[in-house]
Amino acid sequence: xxxxxxxxxxxxxxxxxxxxxxxxxxxxxxxxxxxxxxxxxxxxxxxxxxxxxxxxxxxxxxxxxxxxxxxxxxxxxxxxxxxxxxxxxxxxxxxxxxxxxxxxxxxxxxxxxxxxxxxxxxxxxxxxxxxxxxxxxxxxxxxxxxxxxxxxxxxxxxxxxxxxxxxxxxxxxxxxxxxxxxxxxxxxxxxxxxxxxxxxxxxxxxxxxxxxxxxxxxxxxxxxxxxxxxxxxxxxxxxxxxxxxxxxxxxxxxxxxxxxxxxxxxxxxxxxxxxxxxxxxxxxxxxxxxxxxxx
Numbered sequence: 001x002x003x004x005x006x007x008x009x010x011x012x013x014x015x016x017x018x019x020x021x022x023x024x025x026x027x028x029x030x031x032x033x034x035x036x037x038x039x040x041x042x043x044x045x046x047x048x049x050x051x052x053x054x055x056x057x058x059x060x061x062x063x064x065x066x067x068x069x070x071x072x073x074x075x076x077x078x079x080x081x082x083x084x085x086x087x088x089x090x091x092x093x094x095x096x097x098x099x100x101x102x103x104x105x106x107x108x109x110x111x112x113x114x115x116x117x118x119x120x121x122x123x124x125x126x127x128x129x130x131x132x133x134x135x136x137x138x139x140x141x142x143x144x145x146x147x148x149x150x151x152x153x154x155x156x157x158x159x160x161x162x163x164x165x166x167x168x169x170x171x172x173x174x175x176x177x178x179x180x181x182x183x184x185x186x187x188x189x190x191x192x193x194x195x196x197x198x199x200x201x202x203x204x205x206x207x208x209x210x211x212x213x214x215x216x217x218x219x220x221x222x223x224x225x226x227x228x229x230x231x232x233x234x235x236x237x238x239x240x241x242x243x244x245x246x247x248x249x250x251x252x253x254x255x256x257x258x259x260x261x262x263x264x265x266x267x268x269x270x271x272x273x274x275x276x277x278x279x280x281x282x283x284x285x286x287x288x289x290x291x292x293x294x295x
Contacts, residue, residue, distance in 0.1 A: 006143035011260040013140065017149035019256020020156030024211035025233040026240070026248045027163055028204030034243035035176050035200040038091060038102055042109035044230030046086075046205050050079045050212025051221040052117050055128060058216075068131040076209035083205025087198050095197075110230070114223045125222040134217055148217035155214055159207060160249050166203075167245060176200055180243070232259075235274060239281050241291020250289055251281075 025047050032040045053075040090109070094102050134151050137144040167173035175196055178186045187193045215221065236255050240247030258277050262270030281289060 006141070007264065008261075009141060009143045010145055011264055012257055013145045013149055015257035015260030016253055017152040017256070018259055019253040020152040021211060021215060022229075022232055022236050022256055023156045023249050023252035024159060024207055024214065025229055026236040026252055027159060027245065028206075028208045028211075029233055029237050030240075030243060030245055030248045031163075031176075031200055031204040031207075033237070034245075035179055036091070036095065036197055037180070038095065039099065039106065040091075040204075041103065041106040041230055041234075042086070042113075043106075043204070043208055043233070044226035045110045045113035046079050046083060046208035047212045047215070047229055048117065048221075048223070048226040049082065049113060050075050050209030051215050051225065052121060052212070053078050053209070054213040054216045055121070055126060055221060058129060068133065072210065072213040075213040076206050079209025079212070080202045080206035083208075084198055084202045086205070087201035091201065092194070092197075110226050114226060118223050121223075123223060125220050127220050128216040128218075130217055130219065151217055152214060155210070156249075156252075159210070160245070163207075163245055172199075232274070235278055239278055239288055241288025244288065244290040247288055247290030 029040060029043050032038055054071060057071045057074060094105055130148060134148040136147055138147050175191060179193060179196055183193050236248055236251045240251030255274055258273045259270060262273030
């Protein structure tokens with residue numbers, strides 16, 4: 001069956017929106033791996049927590065445009081504060097442990113958070129309201145695209161620009177890159193490395209919470225969203241190159257569009273398209289699209 005051009009356009013924009021959401025999650029993963037060298041599967045639970053906090057803060061009648069960003073910001077800040085507790089209590093003791101220990105601890109956190117959320121919000125999918133600003137659809141070249149897709153893309157571009165500025169144009173960014181190169185030497189210069197690591201984790205948790213808040217615009221949240229998102233986010237990080245923020249952005253858009261077009265081409269196996277992209281990229285560039293080649 002032939003696919004109309006406007007269907008392709010809708011799927012591509014939808015894919016860019018999906019990629020934008022993946023980037024918001026993957027940006028935090030990239031920060032944490034880049035500065036702390038920890039594979040953090042618990043990041044998916046922070047994303048899910050941001051979504052449920054947004055649902056909790058949203059009044060029964062839904063959000064008006066005026067309060068929309070304030071609720072999103074509050075959810076992200078609360079998740080960021082929770083990230084500080086998580087880093088000090090659970091992550092700091094495992095920085096020097098084996099990869100297996102890191103995996104078991106961080107993956108277990110997803111189950112703990114999911115269990116707590118099921119207890120308070122139930123195990124089913126919850127529908128969410130969309131502010132009037134993002135309700136309805138926008139017509140693009142004759143195709144109607146849900147308006148919230150453009151919110152996803154706008155937030156992702158803003159976050160990418162903000163993070164690039166922080167990492168490459170500020171003293172904080174230079175310190176973050178220095179802690180990756182030689183944390184002990186940086187400690188000898190008088191920098192509080194533990195506090196710096198906590199700050200990086202809080203920043204990553206903030207963006208995970210923001211991603212969860214933005215995800216509520218799609219109309220629903222569920223206790224399984226952490227598992228669904230974290231696998232795709234890690235695929236993005238690997239394709240982009242471990243620790244590369246520009247690579248994560250490029251890979252997120254590539255994965256998002258591949259997923260969306262896969263629904264048109266092979267509806268029953270659309271997820272396979274993403275892993276075809278993963279295998280193809282790693283076959284050509286084992287370090288990822290923009291990752292540094294191992295020395």
